[in-house]
Amino acid sequence: ALEGDALALGLAPAMSLADARAQEPGLRVFDLDPHADQDWLERLCDGCARYTPVVALDPPHGLMLDITGCAHLWGGEEALARAAADRLEGAGLTVRHALAGTPEAAHALARFPTAPAPDEDAAVRRLPVEALGLEPDSATALRRAGLRTVADLAARPAAALAARFGEEAVDALHRLLGLGQRPLAPRRPRPALRVERRFAEPMASTAHALQVLEEMAAEAGEHLAERGQGGRKFEALFFRSDGLAFPLRVETGLPVRDAPAIMRLVRERIDALSDPLDPGFGFDMLRLTVPRAEPMAPTQLALEGGTVRREESVAALVDRLSIRAGRQRIRRLVPGDSHIPEQAQLALPAIENRAPAAWPEWQEASDPPMRPLHLFDPPQPIEVVAEVPDGPPHRFRWRRALHEVTRFEGPERIAPEWWQARDGAVEGQSIGRTRDYYRVEDARGRRYWIFRHGLYGTEAAHPRWYVHGLFA
Incomplete structure (x- = not known):
């Protein structure tokens, strides 16, 4: 990969490192780190959730935003796209974007810019066959057959194209022309509940951000109480002014809607982070979502406590231990549906599996078989x-x-x-x-x-x- 200045010097992506250094001795080289690139792309994806709730990864270096029903909040589609591009460019990124009616068309127009066209259909038809996203050999075969643009393919009968170049070429053409569509796979599914706060000025203190988050947790608890529900999963997104977003996720063994209990788990999660939560130049937006909610019926508490109070205490302990040590390290034994001795009970994550009210009893008239300690x-x-x-x-x-x-x-x-x-x-x-x-x-x-x-x-x-x- 090369930056714009390197391309301006005449360097090419396929050039060997020795030739590049010979041409430009002062060249700065960095090792490729695909995992770091993927992590960076995922953070950008989370950051773009400020514009629309439906954001998907478009590997290896792209994002796909479904702005249906969201553009009017930003003054139109062009204004939304410009706001997103300005924020990313302010973080030092080179951005190319395109607006289209389908994900495939937007993907192709952003990567293969063409001359100005009167409408989207005309712009798509001017694209080269490489914009179909086929394998390099397939694109080469199309060019050898004299089919260089999408318009050349669209003018041919679909049956003839499928017989010579395969069904994949026809399917890709139909998706690009809007005749078929592959649904987006958003990075985060639509939550059951969402609460947001936007700030006129970025908030540089994490402690102040947590105070606002506690107010949001109380508001979310009120909405859950109106529905007779409690949350089993909570996610807090801290949006930074540079376009990145930092997610914090907590889970509970029982449905909860008490703000202090939620914030106690959030603070436990922050304390367990290997890298502290960095506000950078400040948080300009907070979002609290409840991806998973379950019915939460009122409970009658006895003065001396009782089984309900004990169950809640154990669940709270499991929640905190799972956050500190990891959800896979805190396990609970549950009965397994098997007569194989080592599979008669299973050790599953305690935060996902409640303790059984009672283990299944022996149903036969004789005594149960003896098992070792x-x-x-x-x-x-x-x-x-x-x-x-x-x-x-x-x-x-x-x-x-x-x-x-x-x-x-x-x-x-x-x-x-x-x-x-x-x-x-x-x-x-x-x-x-x-x-x-x-x-x-x-x-x-x-x-x-x-x-x-x-x-x-x-x-x-x-x-x-x-x-x-x-x-x-």
Whole structure:
């Protein structure tokens, strides 16, 4: 990539670095960092949310804004586009923009500027075939066939174009001409609630911005209360005067609409940031959105507290821990719909999964099967000696120690979940054979839960044995 001054010196993007340095010894070179470029583009995308709620990334270096219904707030489409371009150029960026009726036309007109045309359709038809966004080989094939512009393609029958150059060329042509359209994928979906504050002068203090945000949280709570809802996800966007925006997201385990509770989580999030929230030349706009809201019924509180109060206290603790340590590190055990022992319970993010009111009870008349206090995941392999191949273990070696079996119970057979099998394997599992479990006790009174993996003859010639758990 080259800046404008480098292009003016006669340098070209395809030129080697050695040739460029020979032509211009004082050339400044920077390493390409795609991740930093993507992060910068996403921040610009968030910053352009001040103009319209529907902003999408247009990789590798573009943004797409749907300004339908928003242009009148800025004095028209041209005024809105000029305001956005001026703000980005003020941040040191080189901006090319275009207004069109479809995303594909705007994309092409911004990247392939043409001579002034009487209308959008005429401007689009003057574009080169490269504006279709096809692969380089396809664009070269079109040019070799004498089709150099969009107008040349539009004059040909669609069936003939599809037969020679493929359906992709016809689809791209139709989208560019407005005969078809691919919907935008906005970076942020439409929230359930949104509250904004704009300032006449940029606010250079983060503390003052948080005070305003608390007022906005109280206003959002009032709107949620009118709907009988509470928020599960909140997002605060701090818009800087240089065009960038910094998002802060918090989640809750239970619906909330209390402003102090929301702000406590926001401050926890700010304290957990690796880089502090930088106001730069000041924040000129704040936005608080509620992407996810759920019904929140009134609760009756007992004087001595009770289960409702305890549930709210635990949920508040989970919210704060998830923000500090990360949502994937704070987990809660929930029952799993599986009879495979290591999948009978799942460790899921606690902030997304409420604690079950009660674990499912054993539905059969007999007692539930005994399970060890400690479970190994994955099971640990052992060497077993049995009197008969498919019989109970007589002795086994585990961790280089030999254990003589004095008593055993079993077998308890657990079949694989055949309904999830694909090509003989069980999806998401490393063990997909029948298991025969035994509860065994060695000469020193220690009890183990071991199993034989596979049936002799039908599933394995020499099934292996594993220790899966330890009893107290």
